[in-house]
Amino acid sequence: MAVPSTHQAIARATTFLFVPATRPERIAKALASGAGAVVVDLEDAVAPGEKAAARTALLAAVKALEPAQRARLLVRTNAADTPWHADDVVAVAACVAQGLAGAMLAKAESAAELGALARALGPQGLLVPLVESNAGLDALDALAQAPQVVRLAFGHLDFQVDLGLECAADEAELLPVRLALVRASRRAGLAAPVDGVTTATDDLARLAEDTARSRRMGFGGKLCIHPAQVAPVQAAFAPDPAALAWARRVLDEAPAHGGAVFRLxxxxxxxxxxxxxxxLLARAGDQPTAV
Structure with missing residues (x-):
């Protein structure tokens, strides 16, 4: 079986597991958790006084990884308007030169920010803009269509803070925002976007409800903050075996009807x-019969 490209690895991932850059020993463990992608965090998980040391630890950790592991690794940089962003970009660019997939830009709000980041990382550096503010929502199409963007991600917690929202447990208040991310991704021809985290790491019922909502709304993955969340999220996004069997039968039967409507x-x-x-078959990595 061919090894997926870096772009495919990020585009197809259903789980994006965060690891603090201050805990480099956890990176290999996170990659071994089964997560489709791992995000080394230089932003919220790192205190201002630890940013420089975190970058140094990141560079050392990446050098110790195998090429296939680096291809599943992103780094969340601090927002473009912070004093740490420029140094973050230098560190991530050095990692991309060694095969790291790319960057997740915190609080992405403009195509100009993404363009500058893309130029710094080089053409092989993939981008995942994290939409976390009203300005980011307003710029969705520009973010989705910026160079080297693979998919969008939703930082729903910071988004609530930015707009002064007090969401209920079902987060019904955010349904229009989630739909906007899905629609912008579709218009740009991107892979389905990645939904935000579930903070209750010991509440599997809450995780299941959040993930089911994400899938129903057209998201293709979810951000995770604990290794225990990886397997349940992947299972929730995996196509049902019965549904896959039905899909294969549908596509196998279709050629006999020459494009006409039929019953099965x-x-x-x-x-x-x-x-x-x-x-359904494409999501499972299957190769359907041409119709």
Whole structure:
């Protein structure tokens, strides 16, 4: 089986596990957790006085990793308007030169910020803008269409703070924002966006509810803050075996009908149903029959 490219690894990942840059010994463990991608955090997880030491630790840790591990690694940089951003970019660029996937920009708010970051990282550096503010929401299309952006991510906690929201447990107040991220990703031809964290690391029921909502809304992954969250989130995003079997049967049957509507198991199969079947198989990494 061919090894997925760095772009494929980030575009297909359903779990993005955060690790503080001040705990470099956890990076290899996080990569071994089964997470699709690991995000080394230089932002919220690192106190201002520890930023420089965290960058040094990051550089040393990346050198010790295997190439396949580096391809699944992102670094969350501090926002572009902070005093730490420029030094973060220098460190991440050095890591990208060694095969690290790219950067997750905290509080992304403009295409100009992303353009500058892309130029600093070079053409191989992938970008995942983290939308965490009203300004970021206003700039969604520009962020999604910026060079080297693979997918969008939603920092829903900071977003609530920025807008002064007090969301209920089901976060119904954020449904329009989540839909906006999904729509912007679709317009830009990106992989489905990545939803925010579930902070209750010991509440698997809450995690299941949050992840189910993410999937229903069209998200393709979720940010995680504890290794115990990885397996449940991946399972929630994985296509159901019965649904995959149905999708294969639909696409295998379709050529015999020459593009016409047909019935299978008492259900009408038309163009939208064919597209749904193909999408299910693509998500699972299957290769459907051409229709």
């Amino acid at each position: 198991d008492g259900r009408m199969v038309d163009a939208p149903v064919l597209a749904l079947a193909a999408r």
